[in-house]
Amino acid sequence: MISNKSEIFPAEQQQAAVYAKAISHPARIAILRFLAESKVCITGDITDAIPLGRTTVLQHLQVLKDSELITGDIDGKRVCYCINSDRYDEMKQLFDELLKKINPINCC
Amino acid sequence: MISNKSEIFPAEQQQAAVYAKAISHPARIAILRFLAESKVCITGDITDAIPLGRTTVLQHLQVLKDSELITGDIDGKRVCYCINSDRYDEMKQLFDELLKKINPINCC
DNA sequence: TCTTTATGTCGTAAACATACGACACGAAAT
DNA sequence: ATTTCGTGTCGTATGTTTACGACATAAAGA
Numbered sequence: 038m039i040s041n042k043s044e045i046f047p048a049e050q051q052q053a054a055v056y057a058k059a060i061s062h063p064a065r066i067a068i069l070r071f072l073a074e075s076k077v078c079i080t081g082d083i084t085d086a087i088p089l090g091r092t093t094v095l096q097h098l099q100v101l102k103d104s105e106l107i108t109g110d111i112d113g114k115r116v117c118y119c120i121n122s123d124r125y126d127e128m129k130q131l132f133d134e135l136l137k138k139i140n141p142i143n144c145c
Numbered sequence: 146m147i148s149n150k151s152e153i154f155p156a157e158q159q160q161a162a163v164y165a166k167a168i169s170h171p172a173r174i175a176i177l178r179f180l181a182e183s184k185v186c187i188t189g190d191i192t193d194a195i196p197l198g199r200t201t202v203l204q205h206l207q208v209l210k211d212s213e214l215i216t217g218d219i220d221g222k223r224v225c226y227c228i229n230s231d232r233y234d235e236m237k238q239l240f241d242e243l244l245k246k247i248n249p250i251n252c253c
Numbered sequence: 254t255c256t257t258t259a260t261g262t263c264g265t266a267a268a269c270a271t272a273c274g275a276c277a278c279g280a281a282a283t
Numbered sequence: 284a285t286t287t288c289g290t291g292t293c294g295t296a297t298g299t300t301t302a303c304g305a306c307a308t309a310a311a312g313a
Contacts, residue, residue: 045196046171046172046174046175047171050171050174050175050178051171053168053174054168054169054170054171054173054174057165057166057168057169058165058166058169058170060161060162060165060243061162061165061166061169062162062166062300062301063154063155063158063159063162064154064301065162066154066158066161066162066243067154067158069247070158070246070247072247073246073247073248073249073250076250080259080260081258081259081260088153089301089302089303090302090303090304091260091303092261092262092302092303092304093301093302093303095260095261095262096300096301096302096303097301100300111260115259115260116259116260116261119249119250120247120249120250121249122249122250125247125249126249128244129244132240132244135168135174136236136237136240138178138181139177139178139181139228139233140181141181141227141228141229141230141233141234142181142184142227142228142230170270170271172271188289188290189288189289189290197271197272197273198272198273198274199273199290200272200273200274200291200292201271201272201273203290203291203292204270204271204272204273205271208270219290223289223290224289224290224291
């Protein structure tokens, strides 16, 4: 990459892109759904639920944490991963606005 | 990548991930918005509207075409890019379903 | 104490993404 | 006829992602 020109786009578009990237892998969608379904904040159980190696799952968790869509706080000895509902709501709103703004017209 | 294990996830999650990836770059969001705003199917005008090199924009257009969110048909001598409203609606629906399914609970 | 379990870090290979210049080519303008 | 314009392809450098094994470590259990 010769230069990162991402900074030239509006902040709201950039943030939408960040969230889109976070959910741009089936494993990460699966992780989010798993976290939402298991009302309890689980830890390495995620590894059992997702058909990928432990390290890979951990890596996907890290990507989600980087996007701030989830938190991973140490709760005693176990790590408690859960969805950051503020950020999750922000994502929903950004997507909603974005998708509303884009009104496709079939022209060809 | 040692293996592509994506096929082990449900089709609907995979498709959502494909669309998310398509819009996971600010330039591609900008392109979609530009296509939606310019009611007419434009061609290389996109290059002028997006602050990136012509080849890079073409590449982003190709990514969007691969996701089938846009079409790029040759219309006489000019190429007519426009949003594929069927796919766009499918994306909206998939995102909507997905985001509805995931109900975050702050637990930590 | 020794082992197992849960967790995490590090390294690394292969693939993919991003950005762009150089070149090609046909149609339109001069 | 020659140049320019719109379009596209190819190559290529660099960075990021995905996947996973190997190792580290601290607490729990035998």
